Amino acid sequence: MAKNTNENKRIAVKHVRDRAKSAYEKDTQCYVCGTSQDLELHHTHSVTILLNEWAARTGYDISTDEGILAVRDEFIEAHRKEIYDDVYTLCNKHHVKLHSIYGKAPTASSAPKQAVWLANQRARFVNGETNTAEETIKSTGFSFAKFY
Ligand SMILES: [Zn+2]
Numbered sequence: 683m684a685k686n687t688n689e690n691k692r693i694a695v696k697h698v699r700d701r702a703k704s705a706y707e708k709d710t711q712c713y714v715c716g717t718s719q720d721l722e723l724h725h726t727h728s729v730t731i732l733l734n735e736w737a738a739r740t741g742y743d744i745s746t747d748e749g750i751l752a753v754r755d756e757f758i759e760a761h762r763k764e765i766y767d768d769v770y771t772l773c774n775k776h777h778v779k780l781h782s783i784y785g786k787a788p789t790a791s792s793a794p795k796q797a798v799w800l801a802n803q804r805a806r807f808v809n810g811e812t813n814t815a816e817e818t819i820k821s822t823g824f825s826f827a828k829f830y
């Protein structure tokens with residue numbers, strides 16, 4: 683019998699992502715710098731935190747595969763805005779940078795700050811630095827990287 687460890691929570695989030703993935707409208711370029719390479723999706727609301735809070739609220743046991751698979755659609759339905767709307771497509775560099783500032787799993791209260799930070803970073807690029815080096819579309823591979 684699996685215990686409700688962090689490892690299991692990680693698996694629960696993975697199941698949610700696998701399910702939600704196909705419906706994402708990913709951009710073809712980084713929101714900040716416009717590169718088309720190494721793109722990743724960033725949620726301003728950590729899906730891990732949302733899921734854990736929701737499970738605590740509802741009392742659902744998401745510590746097993748069966749447990750999360752049975753309720754993941756319900757979770758996604760209840761969090762469509764956070765999962766599908768409050769997202770940014772970022773290159774790996776800017777994704778890493780954001781998480782270095784706001785933490786690996788940013789708290790919900792930091793979501794507005796993240797939006798401001800991203801807009802500021804973007805303005806910098808628009809007003810000055812241009813995206814010269816990486817014009818070639820080598821790979822538009824898409825991943826969630828190692829962030830929650
Ligand atoms: Zn970027």
Ligand SMILES: [Zn+2]
Nearest residue numbers: 723724725829
């Ligand atoms: Zn992220």
